[in-house]
Amino acid sequence: MKEFALIFRINDINFKPSPEQMQERMNWLAGIVAQNKLVDKGNTLLPIPGSAVTVHANNVTTDGPYTEIKEFISGYIIVKTETIEEAVELAKSNPIFKIGGNIEVRELLKT
Amino acid sequence: MTAVLCRHFGMKHIEIAEDIASDTFLKASENWAINGIPKNPTAWLYTVAKNKSKDHFKRASIFESQVKNELTSGKLQEEQHFEFDSQQIADSQLAMIFAVCNPANSAEAQICLALQILCGFSVEEIANAFLAKPETIKKRLLRARANLRNDNFQLVNLTEADIKSRIETVLKTLYLVFNEGYFSKTNDQLIRKDLCSEALRLALVLIAHPLTNTPQSNALLALMCYQSSRLEARINHNGEAIAYEQQDSKLWDQSLIDRGNYYLINAFDGPEISKYHLEASIAYWHSTIVDGNKWQHILQLYDQLMITAYSPVIALNRIFALAKVHGCEKAISEAEKLDMSDSNYYHQLLGYLYADKDIEKAINHYQLAIRMTKSKVEQQTLRKEIERLSPSNQICRNKGKQF
Numbered sequence: 001m002k003e004f005a006l007i008f009r010i011n012d013i014n015f016k017p018s019p020e021q022m023q024e025r026m027n028w029l030a031g032i033v034a035q036n037k038l039v040d041k042g043n044t045l046l047p048i049p050g051s052a053v054t055v056h057a058n059n060v061t062t063d064g065p066y067t068e069i070k071e072f073i074s075g076y077i078i079v080k081t082e083t084i085e086e087a088v089e090l091a092k093s094n095p096i097f098k099i100g101g102n103i104e105v106r107e108l109l110k111t
Numbered sequence: 112m113t114a115v116l117c118r119h120f121g122m123k124h125i126e127i128a129e130d131i132a133s134d135t136f137l138k139a140s141e142n143w144a145i146n147g148i149p150k151n152p153t154a155w156l157y158t159v160a161k162n163k164s165k166d167h168f169k170r171a172s173i174f175e176s177q178v179k180n181e182l183t184s185g186k187l188q189e190e191q192h193f194e195f196d197s198q199q200i201a202d203s204q205l206a207m208i209f210a211v212c213n214p215a216n217s218a219e220a221q222i223c224l225a226l227q228i229l230c231g232f233s234v235e236e237i238a239n240a241f242l243a244k245p246e247t248i249k250k251r252l253l254r255a256r257a258n259l260r261n262d263n264f265q266l267v268n269l270t271e272a273d274i275k276s277r278i279e280t281v282l283k284t285l286y287l288v289f290n291e292g293y294f295s296k297t298n299d300q301l302i303r304k305d306l307c308s309e310a311l312r313l314a315l316v317l318i319a320h321p322l323t324n325t326p327q328s329n330a331l332l333a334l335m336c337y338q339s340s341r342l343e344a345r346i347n348h349n350g351e352a353i354a355y356e357q358q359d360s361k362l363w364d365q366s367l368i369d370r371g372n373y374y375l376i377n378a379f380d381g382p383e384i385s386k387y388h389l390e391a392s393i394a395y396w397h398s399t400i401v402d403g404n405k406w407q408h409i410l411q412l413y414d415q416l417m418i419t420a421y422s423p424v425i426a427l428n429r430i431f432a433l434a435k436v437h438g439c440e441k442a443i444s445e446a447e448k449l450d451m452s453d454s455n456y457y458h459q460l461l462g463y464l465y466a467d468k469d470i471e472k473a474i475n476h477y478q479l480a481i482r483m484t485k486s487k488v489e490q491q492t493l494r495k496e497i498e499r500l501s502p503s504n505q506i507c508r509n510k511g512k513q514f
Contacts, residue, residue: 023369030372033379034395035408036388036415041380 001080003039003108004087008094010101011071013047013064024095032079032090042077074101078108112160125228125256135160204229204316205323206269212281213262220255221284222291223248230288230309240291240302242485274322281317282331282387285310289335293342304342311335318374330378330387336371337394340364352492360400368398386420406435423449427456431463439464455483459493470500 017025032038045065046052052065065072081087084107091103112132138159139152149155211224226232226240234252238245292306314332317323344362345353375391393412396405413429426449434442443464451457458480465473474497481493 026376027369027372030375030395031399033376034392035411036379036384036392038376038379041376 001082002084002087003078003080003110004084005042005076005078005104005106005108006087006091006094007076007104007106008074008096008101009071009104010074010096010099012099013072015074015099021095021099028094029077031093032077037079037081037090038077039080040078042075044075045073047072047074071102112156125259129228131160131163134163201316201319202269204313205320208281208313208316209269209273209277210259210262212277212284213259214277214280215258215262216255218283218287220251220258221280222287223251224255224259225284225288225313226306226309227252229313230305232305236302240295240306269322271322278323278325278327281323282327285313285317286331286334286387288313289338293338303346307335307339307342311339326378326381326383327385327387329374329380330385330391333371333374333378334387334391334394336367336374337391337398340367340371340398352488354492355397363398371395371398384415384419386416389416389419406432410436423451423454424456427451427454427460430460434464439468443468452479453483455480455489458483462493462496466496466500474500 029038029041047065049063052063054062054065056062079087079090081090084105087105091105094103096103112135135156139156143149143152208225208229211228212221216224223237223241226237227234232240234245234248237252238248241248289307289310292303292310295303295306311332314328314335317328318332340363341358343364344358344360345355347353371391371394375395378388378391389412393409393416396409396412399405410429410432413425413432416425417429427446430442430446430449433445443461446457446461446464449457458476462473462476462480465476477493477497477500481490484490484493
């Protein structure tokens, strides 16, 4: 089994999920759990000023997350599957695409 | 309420606690019928119970002091402090669950005890649920209660060690109470629902306490939520069972499925995978309509279950999933390897698997199954299935097509 991080990105900094949207995400997660493919529920990362600072070289800090390409990481989870294709399949049914977000699938380096 | 009182009296005096509790509800039904239901019914009930307990102890202490002088300064003289806040109620219920689920008693006796002490069922109600004679249940309960008294389980401070040593028995008992309702032999829909919702309520008590809010408890609760979501859909108005495939999924309770998802995710917060995890996962797939691979997932989970918690029922259910994934032919050859011809479910399964291939064999198996089951509901359902398959009906159906 390989492990993959699913990294969620959205572009609307003010996005607050409705109860229905949260439910939809939870139901998606339950589907992964029910295949015993979840390694770590991960975390949601707050993007708002005061909760996010980016540290650069030479002691320079900027407020907010690193948003070079106008989108920021909103959270991640870790799944286990045989292949990356399987992990991609899991990601495809996530409701994040309905709000213009995307998911990066990255294999974890196992030592 | 009995649980809270027992915490003060100890398991030895469970009868007194029960008497006070039922007296209290009697008084409530008299009083509320005249004066209406009070603003805070729970508080009202507990205040009455509190006073009744104090009266009891006063009487008891007078009795004791007059008959046995040496006890005048004994425990019973102490002013009893009764706290009936919600924390107390929750703690007492939890402690009571652990006291009742005593490994000294058989599984059957534990279910009966749980129903009587934790859920307040009468002997008649329990007998109805089990399709047994009230006398039998009464005897079973008496023996089980004697065991509880001898054990003298500490109700006041439930320690981590107590919880660890018994949580497995507790989960199993709740699981059995739930199944007793879900797969009940009675066609009384009310009893079925009562049993299921009581088991759910008790599982919620476990989740509410940090020491018992374990991955396994969450998995069991998730399982109960998923199964309960289909309670309405799986029985028709005549009390007959409706096969899963014929259920109207619009009748499934989505809010219960959502709750199930929540607890299922919590259950997988850690490396442990118990039988409840696997069963809850299977129930998840039964509660979802979207995924085309669902039978494959289910089959995989049954494969795991076969390793961790083999039982004949699981073996048969696995074959059903196998038929869904690999077809009836493969399933039949695997089923016949099992050699469980003394089980009615085995014949039900083979009846189902043969239905499209060999009607005569299918009917044969269904008839064997009918002879082996005591459940009227099951017999009814199987007879219908035979009727549907029987040759005369087949001809009618074909004729119908021609016209």
